[in-house]
Amino acid sequence: MNEMKELWEHFTEIMRLSYIGELLGWDQQVNMPKGSVKGRAEQHALIRKLIHSRIKSDKTGELIKNAKKLDNLSETELAMIREAKREYKHATRIPDDLVLEIAKTASLGNMNWQKAREKKDFSIFKPFLKKMINLRIKYAEHLNTGPTLYSTLLDIYEPGSTYEWYSKIFNALKSKLIKIITKLDNSSDKPDQSILKKYYDPEKQWQMSIEIIKKLNFDFNIGRQDKSTHPFTASLSSIDTRITTRIWENFLPACIFGTIHECGHALYEMGFKEEIQDSLLAEGTSLGIHESQSRLWENIVGRSEEFWTYWYPKFQKTFPENLKGYSMEEFYRSMNVVQPSFIRVEADEVTYGLHIILRFELEKMIIEENIQVDELPGLWNEKMEELLGITPPDDAEGILQDPHWGGDFGYFPTYALGNLYGAQIYNEALKEMPNLAEDFKKGEFKNLLDYLNENVYQYGKIYRPSDLIKRISGEDLNPDYFIKRIEEKFYPIYNL
Amino acid sequence: MNEMKELWEHFTEIMRLSYIGELLGWDQQVNMPKGSVKGRAEQHALIRKLIHSRIKSDKTGELIKNAKKLDNLSETELAMIREAKREYKHATRIPDDLVLEIAKTASLGNMNWQKAREKKDFSIFKPFLKKMINLRIKYAEHLNTGPTLYSTLLDIYEPGSTYEWYSKIFNALKSKLIKIITKLDNSSDKPDQSILKKYYDPEKQWQMSIEIIKKLNFDFNIGRQDKSTHPFTASLSSIDTRITTRIWENFLPACIFGTIHECGHALYEMGFKEEIQDSLLAEGTSLGIHESQSRLWENIVGRSEEFWTYWYPKFQKTFPENLKGYSMEEFYRSMNVVQPSFIRVEADEVTYGLHIILRFELEKMIIEENIQVDELPGLWNEKMEELLGITPPDDAEGILQDPHWGGDFGYFPTYALGNLYGAQIYNEALKEMPNLAEDFKKGEFKNLLDYLNENVYQYGKIYRPSDLIKRISGEDLNPDYFIKRIEEKFYPIYNL
DSSP: OHHHHHHHHHHHHHHHHHHHHHHHHHHHHHTOOGGGHHHHHHHHHHHHHHHHHHHTSHHHHHHHHHHHTOSSOOHHHHHHHHHHHHHHHHHHHSOHHHHHHHHHHHHHHHHHHHHHHHHTOHHHHHHHHHHHHHHHHHHHHHHOOSSSHHHHHHHHHSTTOOHHHHHHHHHHHHHHHHHHHHHHHTOSSOOOOGGGGSOOOHHHHHHHHHHHHHHTTOOTTSEEEEEOSSOOEEEEETTEEEEEEOOOTTOHHHHHHHHHHHHHHHHHHHTOOGGGTTSTTOSOSOHHHHHHHHHIIIIIITTSHHHHHHHHHHHHHHSHHHHTTOOHHHHHHHTTOOOOOSOGGGOOTTTHHHHHHHHHHHHHHHHHSOOOGGGHHHHHHHHHHHHHSOOOSSTTTTTTSOSGGGTOSSSHHHHHHHHHHHHHHHHHHHHHOTTHHHHHHTTOOHHHHHHHHHHTGGGTTSSOHHHHHHHHHSSSOOTHHHHHHHHHHHHHHTTO | OHHHHHHHHHHHHHHHHHHHHHHHHHHHHHTOOGGGHHHHHHHHHHHHHHHHHHHTSHHHHHHHHHHHTOSSOOHHHHHHHHHHHHHHHHHHHSOHHHHHHHHHHHHHHHHHHHHHHHHTOHHHHHHHHHHHHHHHHHHHHHHOOSSSHHHHHHHHHSTTOOHHHHHHHHHHHHHHHHHHHHHHHTOSSOOOOGGGGSOOOHHHHHHHHHHHHHHTTOOTTSEEEEEOSSOOEEEEETTEEEEEEOOOTTOHHHHHHHHHHHHHHHHHHHTOOGGGTTSTTOSOSOHHHHHHHHHIIIIIITTSHHHHHHHHHHHHHHSHHHHTTOOHHHHHHHTTOOOOOSOGGGOOTTTHHHHHHHHHHHHHHHHHSOOOGGGHHHHHHHHHHHHHSOOOSSTTTTTTSOSGGGTOSSSHHHHHHHHHHHHHHHHHHHHHOTTHHHHHHTTOOHHHHHHHHHHTGGGTTSSOHHHHHHHHHSSSOOTHHHHHHHHHHHHHHTTO
């Protein structure tokens, strides 16, 4: 079995280089002095070069070929070969100069996107967007793994996914979400958020966020939390997972739910079984599944009534001026306001999916239907009206709100999968432990974590997302679990 | 001139890898969760492997050969070739398995050194010390750059140095230091340290340490200070230099002088001229010169009367309970106590050199005179009595106090050079600016920094240490400047 060991070690070295790259990035966001950017950028480029040249090397091809000849391969070993082939294919099919041009355009594009957003002027961003669209189409043509160009791009981020698969799910989701939102909007007893928008002492917010993730079994022996402008999770090895949060003095959810969200990502990364640690299989099996874990912990757990039964008294003690006289129910309702809004990253649990569907439908047109870039702002606003019933006042609140199209297409849709996968997986956990949420009232989350470790986390990339969800639930991804969950949760909140 | 550019870029990539290694180390000391050691160790090993294989590659040899053929090379380019040859020689002359065995023995040795020190039992450490001595002798035989084995080892850490060179300096130093210490010891008016041994609030110590290095022109735009168990300086690029300090609640000098010491190292690293940044020449030219800068800022500046004329009132305001009623003179005297003691790292500015001379004389015997390891503890104690007039109560306070011999020989002596180089360089600065110390009274240190940047820092490794000191002072390293300085400083402190 030496051939397998060699392949394994080859990719373990590549993983170690990528962990080092993660440290370079984490440090840059958390610690690095402002004036040190140039040196760090060079180091980053060097690590990327080392990783890329190793993956696309003849050695990789050789190792895969040799390993494939072996008999009696285990499930894990077969997964190893599958993932190695995937990496090799991605690295060898794309010409180096295309990679370079995309990186250059993305970097220029991002700078100009910032300027455009600031000035609310789409024309500043337009030439870069146009160029990036052409480059990404070329990229998909070279890669050519899916039935269509857009499917090829979608598969990069959610392995096994296609446009057809996504459309089926998103079409079912779309109509139901619109129905629910309309119904909630017609309620005469809506919650309001003012309680969350008072001044909350930053140091106390930080302390509470640490208390919460300790209870959620975030392992501080192999992880830490810090502060950064945008919250993120970084894996510096299979036994070193770090999350960040941000603190807004006048909006409590930013820190608390940001922390729980990243903690969910981290619990996944902390849960790989020892056999696959630091290997090519030691990653979330897809962005959608990864996001399902952050959303599950953030929304299903963190925004639940049971969770706050335990935490609200502690918050009342910590922030007595803010919370005195408010009932737990008021607090719980306030963090579950549903309200169509322009900016995706600030959207609530229910409307969020429609923001993604908007981008998904436009991306299909952009990549496959030869849409003119000039038409995009108008199309954006039309879709927004159609899906959420509102029209952005300008492009900064519209098409210019996200930086993604300066670099990627096919990435956005994974954001919507999280809620769906999460609801379906949680539904299965409830079958095994119908009273699971009772745990939360006591500040206990170990049973849920054990379930997720057992069924999801330990496997890393061994099972592809479609196989994983089938193993767990016996069926393909089905948005009905999510729909059912939000109906059962939000109608009572809105007194419907 | 393409051949020079290629050589330059080859080593710049190597430097970038070593900066990445520094980040791995810095993060481990400052941030890394306790349980993450194994993953980090693997990453460290990988970076070291990449660096080593690049330096010893045929490509390096080829690039040096091609560059050497060029005409009209500048001083900087000649230095580049000289340093590249040095690296190549060190990497190619030592067999890989010897490197590996030294690393393994050092790691085991260090573990057992800790145990031995704890139990005050030399026999636990003895077999590893014996093995390491043999390995280091083998190492010197392979490297074979100096006139003798010990000279070869000395040259590793202080390029150009030999046993003969060191002995001449140390012999002159030894007798004079002993004379001064005896004289101080006979004073009837000695300072005492009790004022420094009160409880000093850690947070306030930290704040003051930051204030001080800001005034010393530590550039926080390309650097930072953090806390760690042992203070150190790390260069994460030529525009990212980080220092650490430690805070002892009941001993003020640990934090304050630790910070100034590391700041001195950092100012050196921050001062390389742009042309050589991130290149093979972007390092201190030797350990001795590097240490001269930390000592210069710590002792010549930080423990001077003028420095505290500015800072003492601020410290009085910060620590009113501790310092009320104490004069600046009392405070200044207390931080300049001279007292023979067993532990090197706690030794004062004057006795420190004798600790080093002790190790230097023993190292010569160990490497070249076939001394039996059994004899070492006794020899240590005899030397201690001879040089400092005291005998360690046990081996933990004697031969077991330092971990160095578990890995290195030839390194210790560089520690003593710092004071000597520092005094000689400062003496030159005074020739240019006789009233330099008046600046310190006003909290101004820019003139001194400018002098050091101009004469030392900007050049990195362009000049070898012996050339550098000659360029600055017109003569070789001469311990008399140091002797003169401490006589002029300490006799008044001791009212002699």
